[in-house]
Amino acid sequence: MKIKFFLIILSALAVFSIALFCGPKWISPMGLSDMDRQILLSIRLPRVVVSVLMGMALGASGAVLQGVLRNPLADPYILGISSGAALIAAAGIIFGVTIFGVFTIPVLAFAGAMVTGIFVGAMGWKRGGFWPDRLLLAGVGLGFLFSALLMLLMSVSSNEGLKRAILWIYGDLSITDWSIIPYGVIFIAVGLAIAFSRAKALNSLMLGDDLAHSLGFSPGKERFILFIAVSLMTAASVALGGMIGFIGLLIPHIGRFVVGSDSRVLIPASALGGGMLLCIADLIGKSIVSPMELPAGIITAILGAPYFLYLLRKRDVLSI
């Protein structure tokens, strides 16, 4: 297991390095010109960092949620958190809100995500604990409502912000710069730390609430803590670069195939795997039709869907 994990870390470092130096223009790490240095530090590095952060948040969130909800189809977006973020942020873009300067969209997205998270959490809470089915149904119901409101908003809007809003919703990393990254790092690091510290509780929750209780955990409390971790990571991820599909669903399943189901290994492995997939997707998206760019979310779906269908044939892998 240690060797496997070491190989995953090495692969992640290799992918991150490739994403940094490859692209529409190859930059050789040997003998960097001033221009190369400028491109690396101001454009490519923040973009790689954001894609790694978002991928890590989504991969780890997916691994946690599939365990918490005991549902192999769960992903960070199933709880409606991202739909809430998208609705508020897209509204901000369309109506030209600039109240927080360059941070307006991320702040609106984060606020939308957290308010939705609190609402879904309140709906899922009953008799002193979080109930997986209630959380899931509340999230799906709210997600549909927000998606409908978003479509309504976009269908009655015709201004310049519309295209930008659509690009952002499908995950657009082209507008990243350093200013927002420290906030993303903080929220995602806190979320990851909480999730990793409760990995044993997550393992026992997967066996059922009664057995989790027998092993010394309070299922309702543990689910609440893990829900907070997922909400923080998802909100930060959406605020950084919009909605990127498939990573939260696909990566934990690949992770189980490679490192097994133990959350103590699966959570960090899914985080690294998510970071790698989004880096690769963004690299392809910005290189394949250069100088145009395809949103990374479209590439993750195109890459992920066939592989997911392949995994679907291996039923064992698709259980939580």
Added chain:
Amino acid sequence: MYSASEKHILEIKGADFSYEKEKPFIKDISLAVDNREFIGLLGPNGSGKSTLLKLASGILRPTRGTVDLWGKEIHDYSNRDRAKLLSYLPQLLDMSIPFTVREFVGMGMYPYDTLPELTVDDAIEMVGLSSYADSLITNLSGGERRRVYIAMTLLQGAGLVLLDEPLANLDIKYQIELLRLLKDLREKRDMTLIMALHDINIAFQFDRIIMIKEGRILGSGPPETVLTRERLNEAFDVDIELKRDDAGGVYIRY
């Protein structure tokens, strides 16, 4: 942790419980369990066996009355401290998650910060599954999976183990194997076992039978004194009788 003078390791006093208001499901149950007892909780479907075990394990809170573990109200323990004293295996076990046997059994260490006296491999060996240690539990038979849970319980090291119908849906071979394993472990590890069952055939394997119907205790004591024709008829609503043959075997006459 506890003194030898505290005889009852589990004591339920005047417990009521209801899932719905005004509809009591468990009614004024009192019982005491002593160290190293092997108790069968017998009753028909829906009699309250599982609910009583959940009350005893602290999963449910009685609406009236108390549950004491080693002389202290069970809900006054921290979750981890309780887990070191009492272990509960539910009737419906989720075996769909592809953990390996070693990963699964290793969860028995979760209540501890330091390694317990037993290792994961020791526990797996005690239930006879050493050759399956790295297998996925999804690939094991029903009987083997139950053994994996027993191994996890052994590692957890709790002196009191509550098992909800552990023999349900097992072939007779696995039922006998598991029953022998549990009795053997009780002897070797000084464990106290309370097991819910609805199969009268195995009732004579226990030190004590607690018979329950509609949330009330109909009788408690050695199987020979509790399993009378009258009480069985009352519990199961059918005219049955337990008979012994010349070889000492027990069979049901109906």
